[in-house]
Amino acid sequence: MLTLTKTRTPLRRSPPQNQFLQATSQIHSQDFEAFYDFYRRIMPWMQYNTPQAGNQGSFTLNYDNFSNRYGRLYNGVGDRLYDLEQLVGKMSADEQPRYTNMIQIARILKAYYAFYVSDIYGSIPYTEAFQGRYGGTLQPKYDTQQELFAKLDAEIKAAVAVLKQSPAVPQYSLDVYDQYFKGDATKWIKAANALRLRMAMRVQKADPTAGNAIINEVLAMPAGDLMSSNADSWVFIGNATFTGDAAGGNWATDELRAPKPMVDFMWQKKDPRIDVFFTPNQYSQANIDLLIADKKLPAGTREGRRYVGSFTSPDESRQTANIQRYYTPKLISSNNTTVDTLSFIQPRLFNAGRADAAGNAGTGRSYIPVITYAEFCFMRAELATKSIGTGTAKSWYEAGVRSSLAFYDEIGQGAKLTNYTPMTEAEITAYLAQPGVAFDAAKAMDQIASQSYLNFMRQPQEGWALWKRTGYPNENSVVPMPKMTYLNVPLVIPRRSxxxxxxxxxxxxxxxxxxxxxxxxxxxxxxxxxxxxxxxxxxx
Known part of the structure; x- marks a missing residue:
């Protein structure tokens, strides 16, 4: 673990907004984080994927190269956002007030990333960090997580208060240097309050009094200061090359299977997101006919279900019958093509520049969510089950499902996913009426958490946090997460770095x-x- 702010050459008088753009790029461009932290650690642990042959052995004990986020806080994100303030401080007295909003937005982003790091580490340097080359200590003390979360909440709250004020002088906007909201202070206020809510719901587990106080304070804000549609979602949107092949093969999901529990639920409930999340298998009728000609399938075999998931428990994926049925592709003799039974992760959901089967590079946009409106709705639904806030659990739950579907439909079209068909209102309505999806007050928390879990497909780190915070999903939940075993020994899922x-x-x-x-x-x-x-x- 790093603890010291790396000494760099003194800052040139570059525009402060450059530091903001560089920090956001550092947050979201980390292909090692994608490869290790998400694809091969958190996602298999939380049954969002499996390796090509299914999970193997005691895989939950493998956390080599895990947690690429820590060092980046001190060398790439927090230090650059701190630099932004220092650059403004070197300006003339009449210029500095024009950067007030920019500084507050930078503080919100810095608080988010410090929270993101501490979330799985606990105590980290923060109060005394980033200051080494400005005369501060090179041996910063650590803030405990309890102290840090309170400090971050206070910083975000203070930033919101400033952003809500009418500035005394015209403000310089981050504009295109801000790939979230183009410097829109109103959007940042909503994002900041959603972040306070997310943090407070973590705090609520350890200290209900402190957590509830923040939650009630946030929910008492004027409606205009809170997220109200997908247009308010905090999402980084880059071009295809940002997560494309040229950005590093580590973004590729080529060998990652779709997980059986999630695929089965989505197939049975006709979830419109299924072709956003996963690819159809290779059992098209054309391939089936060729296999029939090879006498590898019986005559009359017709195309059936083409979304099929991989077993998540190592003891199931290593069974001989399952290996033969699911993990052994058939070969078409005439064209030397293998036909695979199982689905894969939709490549361009995580890797927008990925080439398709014909070799055509992806040309859509890269979507990397921080906090979506759907998440905000599901938090409100959960709180409503505890009689906290306004609105009913049912109304917030249904709003969350709808906004999640709409968000992934936007990704499906904007990222130009392969094999993607845009959602229709009829599909959405039918899905909300499905048993297990239609709101049931007796299963409210289970349903809310289950749909939140699905919504976090593109944010597996938050699905992991959801499970730690609520105990959902589990082997008995609406969207199941079966217990996993190896040699009949239960596997224990990690909870921190x-x-x-x-x-x-x-x-x-x-x-x-x-x-x-x-x-x-x-x-x-x-x-x-x-x-x-x-x-x-x-x-x-």
Whole structure:
């Protein structure tokens, strides 16, 4: 783990907004995070995918190369956003007030990313971080997660208060340097309040009084300060090359299978997102006819279900019958083509520039959500089950489902996904009427969490947090997440990032050791290297 802000050459007088753009690019352009943290760690743990041959062995104990986010906070994101303020501070007294809103927006983004890092680490340097080359300490103390979350909430709240005021002088806009909202202060207010809500619902698990106080404060804000449609969603949108092949093959999902539990639910319930999430298998009628000619299928075989998922439990994926039936493709002799039974992850959902089967590069947009309106609705629905806030659980739940479908329909079209058919209102209406999807007050929390889990397909890290916070999905939930075993031994899903023991030669050893000792003393945290332990908010 890094703890020191890397010393860089002194800043040139570049426009402050350059630092904002560079920080956002650093947040979202990390192909190693995609490859290790998402595709091969969090997504298999949370049954959003499996490897090509299904999950194998005690895979939940594999977290090598996991958590690429920590170092980036101090070298690429937080430091650049701190630099933005320093650049403004070097300007003339009459120019500085024109950057007031820009600074507040930068603080919101910095708070988001610090939260994102602490979310799975616990204590991290923050209050004393980023300041080394401005006369601050090179041995920053660690903020506990409890202290940090409170500090971040206060910073976001203060930023919102400033953004709500009419500026005394015209403001310089981030404009195209802001790939979320083009510098729109109104949109940033809504995003900031949604972030406060997300954080508070983590805090609520460990400290209900503190969490509820923030939640009630946010929900008491004027309606115009809260998300109200998909147009308010906090989403990074780049071009195809941002996550394309040229950006690094690590973005590719080529070997990642669709998971059986999720695929089965979506197929049975006619979920319109199924072709956004997954690809059809290769059993087209044309391929079936060729296999019949090869006498590898019986005459009269007709095309059937083409969305088929991979077993998520290693004990099931290693069964001989399943290997033969699902994991052994058939070969068409006439053209030497293999025909695969199982579906894969939709390539351009994560890798917009990915070439199709004909070799045509993707030309759509890359969508990387931070907080969507659908998530906001599902949080409101969950809170409504506890009589917190306005509106009913049913109305917020249905709004969440609809907005999730609309969001993924936008991705389907905007990212130019292969084999994608735009949704129709009739499909959406029919889906909302399906048993298990139609709101049932007796299963309200289960349904809300299950649909939230589906909505997080493009944000698996939030699906992981949802599971830790609520216990959903599980083996009995509406959208099931079956227990996984290897050699009949239950596999335990990790809950946080493992932490490397500090070396006594580390310049910040004393602060590190103090922070780690304090975390290790927390109930449930466990050994530092044990990813199955719990950070402060993830109270048992």
């Amino acid at each position: 493992p932490i490397t023991l500090p070396s006594s030669s580390d310049p910040n050893y004393a602060n590190k050791k103090a922070a780690y000792d304090a975390m290790a003393a927390q109930p449930g945290f466990g050994d530092l290297a044990n990813a199955q332990g719990r950070v402060w908010w993830d109270k048992q």
